[in-house]
Amino acid sequence: MRRSSIFLFATPILAFVLLPTAQGQSAGFEIAQNGHAVGTASYRFVSTRLGYTSTSLVRVTMQGLDYALSKEERLSPANHLRHVWLSATVNGSAVTVTAEPKAGQVILDIAANGRTTTTPLPVHAGEVFLPDFDPGALETLLTLAIEQNDRNLWAIIPKEKGSVVPVQLATEADMRGTLDGKAIAVHHLVATIAGEKTELFSGPENQLLQAELPQEGFALVRKGFVLQPPAKAPAAPPQQQSAPAQPAPTQP
Numbered sequence: 042m043r044r045s046s047i048f049l050f051a052t053p054i055l056a057f058v059l060l061p062t063a064q065g066q067s068a069g070f071e072i073a074q075n076g077h078a079v080g081t082a083s084y085r086f087v088s089t090r091l092g093y094t095s096t097s098l099v100r101v102t103m104q105g106l107d108y109a110l111s112k113e114e115r116l117s118p119a120n121h122l123r124h125v126w127l128s129a130t131v132n133g134s135a136v137t138v139t140a141e142p143k144a145g146q147v148i149l150d151i152a153a154n155g156r157t158t159t160t161p162l163p164v165h166a167g168e169v170f171l172p173d174f175d176p177g178a179l180e181t182l183l184t185l186a187i188e189q190n191d192r193n194l195w196a197i198i199p200k201e202k203g204s205v206v207p208v209q210l211a212t213e214a215d216m217r218g219t220l221d222g223k224a225i226a227v228h229h230l231v232a233t234i235a236g237e238k239t240e241l242f243s244g245p246e247n248q249l250l251q252a253e254l255p256q257e258g259f260a261l262v263r264k265g266f267v268l269q270p271p272a273k274a275p276a277a278p279p280q281q282q283s284a285p286a287q288p289a290p291t292q293p
Contacts, residue, residue, distance in 0.1 A: 079103040084177030097177035149203040
């Protein structure tokens with residue numbers, strides 16, 4: 042299966058030993074901000090003779106943000122980017138993005154607000170295309186992290202003219218949770234991307250379970266998953282005090 046910050050919508054432009062993606066893998070997620078539901082997201086990976094095809098759908102509706110995304114991506118058998126096509130609307134503005142490696146570069150085309158920009162970006166083996174709120178992109182990041190031993194990871198950020206930034210991963214202590222009512226071990230990573238930290242939680246098969254952006258209060262939670270906080274040590278029992286000595290009875 043497959044093991045940012047990703048929620049980079051500061052402008053109207055768009056801004057976790059396992060084998061590669063399981064055939065037909067898919068999942069749905071709820072998106073919340075500060076505990077309030079604001080949208081949904083989903084991904085699906087399908088194995089092909091040339092590698093994998095992934096699709097993602099995202100919908101967020103909240104005050105100040107009306108956001109919809111549809112992405113189709115082709116990956117090599119090693120989960121490296123071969124081609125991506127993305128269509129989105131951000132607060133009523135249409136955005137179209139394509140990216141494809143050509144001649145030792147990734148050619149990124151972004152069309153928004155009536156203008157099109159083309160940006161050549163460097164190619165890296167551990168590179169993932171990371172749109173906002175995209176669980177499929179996070180799933181690919183987790184898979185590449187396994188393949189790259191959590192090193193030499195990069196994110197293509199489709200914001201403004203586009204950029205490539207390093208991804209730093211730190212492993213935290215494992216946690217526990219439940220998935221569809223069954224107990225599950227949870228791996229915990231912290232990804233630092235473009236100066237922003239994202240908490241990533243994945244299952245034993247490296248499947249994405251939850252992603253959190255503490256700075257913005259956003260959380261992307263797999264449907265049926267509940268993260269359980271670490272058990273707290275029980276409070277020490279109060280010290281029992283010995284009863285005060287009673288005075289000896291006086292003789293009548």
